[in-house]
Amino acid sequence: GAVVSQHPSRVICKSGTSVKIECRSLDFQATTMFWYRQFPKKSLMLMATSNEGSKATYEQGVEKDKFLINHASLTLSTLTVTSAHPEDSSFYICSARVGETTNGYTFGSGTRLTVV
Amino acid sequence: AQSVTQLGSHVSVSEGALVLLRCNYSSSVPPYLFWYVQYPNQGLQLLLKYTTGATLVKGINGFEAEFKKSETSFHLTKPSAHMSDAAEYFCAVSDHAGRRALTFGSGTRLQVQP
Numbered sequence: 001g002a003v004v005s006q007h008p009s010r011v012i013c014k015s016g017t018s019v020k021i022e023c024r025s026l027d028f029q030a031t032t033m034f035w036y037r038q039f040p041k042k043s044l045m046l047m048a049t050s051n052e053g054s055k056a057t058y059e060q061g062v063e064k065d066k067f068l069i070n071h072a073s074l075t076l077s078t079l080t081v082t083s084a085h086p087e088d089s090s091f092y093i094c095s096a097r098v099g100e101t102t103n104g105y106t107f108g109s110g111t112r113l114t115v116v
Numbered sequence: 117a118q119s120v121t122q123l124g125s126h127v128s129v130s131e132g133a134l135v136l137l138r139c140n141y142s143s144s145v146p147p148y149l150f151w152y153v154q155y156p157n158q159g160l161q162l163l164l165k166y167t168t169g170a171t172l173v174k175g176i177n178g179f180e181a182e183f184k185k186s187e188t189s190f191h192l193t194k195p196s197a198h199m200s201d202a203a204e205y206f207c208a209v210s211d212h213a214g215r216r217a218l219t220f221g222s223g224t225r226l227q228v229q230p
Contacts, residue, residue, distance in 0.1 A: 006159070034217040043206065043220045044160075093159055095217070105150075105210075105218060107159040 002028055002098045006108025013084055013115055021079045021111045023094035029074035030096035035067075038091040038110075047092075050077050084115040118143045118209045122221035130229050135194040137224045139181075139207030142188065149190040150208040150218065151181055160206065166190065177201070202228045 003026040013019050023033060031052050036044040048064075050056040050071035058064045066088075068080040077096075081088050092111045098104040123138040141147055148167050152160040164175025171183040181192045190207060204225050208218040 009157075036217075041225075043222045044218075046217045046219075049217055091157070095160075104165070105162075107152075107161075109159040110157065112157060 002096075002104065002106045004030070004094060004096050004106050004108045006094055006111060008111060009109060010112045011114070013113070015085055015115055016083055018080055018082045019084055019113060021081075021092055021094075021113075023077050023079075023096070023108050025075045025096050028096075028098060030077070030098075031074060032097045033071060033077040034095040034097075034105075035069060035077075035079050036093045036095065038093060040091075044093060047079075081113065084113070086115045089113055089115045118147065118211065118219045120207050120209050120219055120221035122205075122207050122224050124224055125222065126225045126227065128227040128229060129197045131199055132196050135179075135192070135197045135201065135226065137192040137205050137207075137226065139190045139192065139221060140188050141190060141207070141209045143209055143211070145211055148210040149181075149183060150210070151175065151179070151190075151192045152206045152208060154204045154206065154223075163192070163205075197226075197228045199228050199230065202226055 005024045007022050033050045035047045038044045047062045048056045048058045050069045052071050052074050056069035071077040094108040095105050119142045121140045150165045151163040154160050163179050164173045166173045166183045174180045179194045204223050206223050207221040
């Protein structure tokens with residue numbers, strides 16, 4: 001149970017274009033999702049927290065106009081990298097909190113974004 | 117504020133040897149603690165977690181960790197390493213209510229030598 005499906009797993013895009021990454025909770029309702037960015041050989045850095053039906057909360061230093069997060073339903077959250085540049089190339093991972101009372105988190109399989 | 121420190125960015129052990137990956141945390145509230153494993157270009161898989169109760173936590177694949185409040189530590193161990201254990205391991209902390217995102221340590225890459 002508690003599976004988060006993340007797509008695409010890999011994407012290569014041209015500089016200046018936008019890329020959308022989707023995360024779906026398959027067998028539970030995810031009221032809260034987290035988006036992380038992971039640089040090569042580095043840890044996961046929280047980018048933003050999205051709550052269904054409300055605006056995402058971005059961490060300090062994360063450009064909200066570049067990294068658009070939408071959490072329109074209880075099973076889908078999307079991250080759109082707008083006007084992508086090579087420095088946006090990274091591994092992006094979503095995570096959902098599982099349940100309101102139990103402290104568990106499940107992670108998507110990640111998206112490797114390469115901007116050329 | 118919460119933080120996690122993982123001592124040793126790389127650990128190398130021989131197959132069959134003890135695995136010890138160190139994690140120390142800082143938290144202003146009683147923490148929930150986690151260990152995750154990540155294989156290349158994949159997401160994170162939960163190994164084990166400590167929330168409340170027994171301080172020795174057993175996880176998957178033979179791993180276990182002990183929560184030591186006095187030492188603010190949550191070290192991960194496995195009695196006998198297997199080649200398939202080679203991966204990146206992350207320790208993470210959450211606030212007691214579990215409402216916030218996890219804060220991750222910098223990770224430890226485990227190498228297992230034949």
